[in-house]
Amino acid sequence: MxxxxxxxxxxxxxxxxxxxxxxxxxxxxxxxxxxxxxxxxxxxxxxxxxxxxxxxxxxxxxxxxxxxxxxxxxxxxxxxxxxxxxxxxxxxxxxxxxxxxxxxxxxxxxxxxxxxxxxTFFKRFTAESYYKLLNMMGAEVVYNxxxxxxxxxxxxxxxxxxxxxxxxxxxxxxxxxxxxxxxxxxxxxxxxxxSHYPLSKMLGLAFNGITSLSIKPIRIITTIGSSVSLLSFIILIWVVVRFLMGETVSGWASTCALLTFIGGVQLICLGIIGEYIGKIYLETKARPRYIISERTYQNDDR
Known part of the structure; x- marks a missing residue:
């Protein structure tokens, strides 16, 4: 200053x-x-x-x-x-x-x-990706x-x-x-x-911008959930057919991999939904966004 x-x-x-x-x-x-x-x-x-x-x-x-x-x-x-x-x-x-x-x-x-x-190349790459991600997720921002x-x-x-x-x-x-x-x-x-905006804070600001201005992540979750459910349903039919034919699947690796994948998707989806719920919680409290404690001048409007 x-x-x-x-x-x-x-x-x-x-x-x-x-x-x-x-x-x-x-x-x-x-x-x-x-x-x-x-x-x-x-x-x-x-x-x-x-x-x-x-x-x-x-x-x-x-x-x-x-x-x-x-x-x-x-x-x-x-x-x-x-x-x-x-x-x-x-x-x-x-x-x-x-x-x-x-x-x-x-x-x-x-x-x-x-x-x-x-x-630097890293700074340029991350910054450009930041703006592209925001626009892709539905947050309308001016590039750079x-x-x-x-x-x-x-x-x-x-x-x-x-x-x-x-x-x-x-x-x-x-x-x-x-x-x-x-x-x-x-x-x-x-x-x-x-600088008070290292990569971690930039990512945090980007995520805050996306979740504050767009519901696109929720729609992506719906798409992923529907796709995974469809895939799981197809696999279930395949497993039942193999069972009826007496050709049970041996081995646990494929089963563990599938369960881990579905569990990971569920946790990610729950995390994003939780972020939106947390924002709803803060919005409903209607806390002041700022409180001015001192001014260098007399404010006649307040």
């Missing part, structure tokens, strides 16, 4: 000089319940310059909830909101084109990586887009009507609709902090 905050300020001032945004525009930092000195730094920035402001969550609730908190906080205050991480990887100069696309009539502008040439985007206030007001607790904004915002487009940029090396 100490590295990127001046860059954000310079961009705000540059856009206002071009008359693309108002000079009163703000930079809002979201502290996701950090335990270091992040909140003190945000308060210091807010005291030093009127363009900086911040909110702090009562505890860490995850990246998606933090982004949502910032987006919801801007409703009623600004015409457009651009969400971006503070690590400096996303090119802030793409904001110029984003604002221009908004002026041209687009209410959602997605920031999309133009290439992954700087990634994360959470760098421009959203109009009208879209945010409609997004606020989505009440689900299990958040996957990359898939939720396309569901809102309205005219949208994409701008492309090259991603830089990380300027600050370290």
């Amino acid at each position: 100490p590295v990127t905050a001046p860059q954000f300020l310079d961009k705000i001032l540059a856009l206002s000089e071009k008359k693309m945004i108002a000079l009163e525009s703000k930079i809002l930092f979201v502290d996701d319940g950090s335990t270091d000195g992040t909140w003190q730094l945000i308060k210091q920035l807010a005291n030093e310059n009127e363009h900086f402001s911040g909110i702090r969550q009562s505890r860490n609730r995850g990246h998606q909830n933090a982004v949502l908190a910032g987006l919801m906080e801007s409703i009623g205050k600004f015409d457009i909101t651009i969400s971006i991480d503070c690590d400096g990887q996303d090119d802030i100069n793409a904001m110029d084109e984003m604002v221009a696309e908004y002026a041209a009539g687009n209410e959602v502008v997605y920031g999309v990586r133009s290439s992954r040439e700087t990634d 887009h994360a959470d760098y985007r421009l959203i109009s206030e009208r879209v945010l007001r409609e997004l606020a009507r989505f009440k689900e607790v299990n958040l996957f904004l990359r898939g939720m915002i396309p569901l809102v609709g309205f005219k949208s487009t994409s701008v492309y940029y090259k991603r830089h090396e990380r300027l600050a902090g370290k």
